[in-house]
Amino acid sequence: MSEDYDLKRSENKVGQLYPILKSKDGQIIDGFHRQTANPNWKTLVVPEIDTEEKLLLARLIANFHRRQVERWEKEQWINGLARIYQLQGLSAEKVVLGKTVNQLVQKLVETTGLSDRTITEFLSSDFKQPPTNIPRPNVPSFEKVEKVLGKKGAEKYRKQVLEEAKLTPQERGALTKKRAQEKEERDRKREENRRIREEKEKKKIEEKAKTFKAQELMKDPKFQRDLIQELQKPRQPQIINTNSPAVCQNLPPIKPLPQADIKGEHLNQFWKEQPNCLCKKCEYIDTCMVIR
Numbered sequence: 001m002s003e004d005y006d007l008k009r010s011e012n013k014v015g016q017l018y019p020i021l022k023s024k025d026g027q028i029i030d031g032f033h034r035q036t037a038n039p040n041w042k043t044l045v046v047p048e049i050d051t052e053e054k055l056l057l058a059r060l061i062a063n064f065h066r067r068q069v070e071r072w073e074k075e076q077w078i079n080g081l082a083r084i085y086q087l088q089g090l091s092a093e094k095v096v097l098g099k100t101v102n103q104l105v106q107k108l109v110e111t112t113g114l115s116d117r118t119i120t121e122f123l124s125s126d127f128k129q130p131p132t133n134i135p136r137p138n139v140p141s142f143e144k145v146e147k148v149l150g151k152k153g154a155e156k157y158r159k160q161v162l163e164e165a166k167l168t169p170q171e172r173g174a175l176t177k178k179r180a181q182e183k184e185e186r187d188r189k190r191e192e193n194r195r196i197r198e199e200k201e202k203k204k205i206e207e208k209a210k211t212f213k214a215q216e217l218m219k220d221p222k223f224q225r226d227l228i229q230e231l232q233k234p235r236q237p238q239i240i241n242t243n244s245p246a247v248c249q250n251l252p253p254i255k256p257l258p259q260a261d262i263k264g265e266h267l268n269q270f271w272k273e274q275p276n277c278l279c280k281k282c283e284y285i286d287t288c289m290v291i292r
Contacts, residue, residue: 021062023049030062056080060112075122081108082127092127102129 020031020043029049034041049058060077063069082104086092090103104127108119120128146154164172217223 019044021046021058023055023058025050027055029055029058053081053084056084057111064112064114071122075124078108078112078119078122079124079127081111082123086127092129100129102127 018031018034020034020041021029022043022045023029024045024047026045028035029046031041031043046058049055056077060074060081064074064077085104085107090107092102092104094101094103105116105119105123108114108123109116112119149157164175167175
């Protein structure tokens with residue numbers, strides 16, 4: 001509270017605007033100066049504040065952003081909470097997935113709503129991670145390139161850099177443009193190959209789906225019964241009426257051949273291949289349009 005501000009005069013002018021907030025066990029959350037100005041100042045008990053952790057949190061939330069709060073008070077609240085969380089088992093140096101994290105800072109950010117930067121500003125060194133001042137090795141650029149590309153690749157890269165250093169600005173610009181075009185072409189081919197792979201994968205999936213459907217259909221009892229009934233049906237051989245012209249239904253009509261071919265090798269070859277054919281005895285053989 002500012003020394004220029006008189007709480008008693010304010011009380012006489014406008015009354016008691018804000019009550020003194022107390023925890024369940026009677027500890028003051030907010031209103032120390034009001035208590036000093038008037039021991040009979042109206043009081044409000046907050047029964048939910050029943051632990052030391054909740055008391056410190058309530059004091060911090062109620063007073064942290066006020067202009068006249070001393071720094072030592074903020075440090076007292078934050079470090080008091082940190083000590084409680086440390087007793088609960090949280091650590092300032094917890095290794096999670098290979099990375100060291102400060103669980104105390106994380107918990108304080110979560111409970112108070114303050115940023116980790118603000119928490120770290122007021123947090124004691126006892127609850128911070130120790131500084132790591134391990135100097136980084138100064139590795140030359142060529143060694144970094146060699147580690148990535150290998151010795152041959154690094155040597156090739158070095159020669160390329162030296163050759164490009166001799167180029168004129170126009171030549172360097174043309175080379176840059178050429179590389180950009182080559183990159184676009186590589187990207188286009190990569191995209192085309194990706195599209196082809198996706199189409200192949202899609203076809204494989206469709207084929208697998210068809211196979212799966214066929215397998216499921218074969219497992220269906222109704223389909224199996226229908227299939228067996230169809231296969232067990234008697235098959236009657238088709239009788240050819242040799243007395244009707246051009247009515248043979250065993251062979252599809254073909255393009256008619258010249259008369260000489262019918263009486264020649266083609267017809268003889270036909271009789272050899274079809275020794276049981278009744279067409280040879282047909283009286284319409286000379287005009288038949290089927291065997292031709």
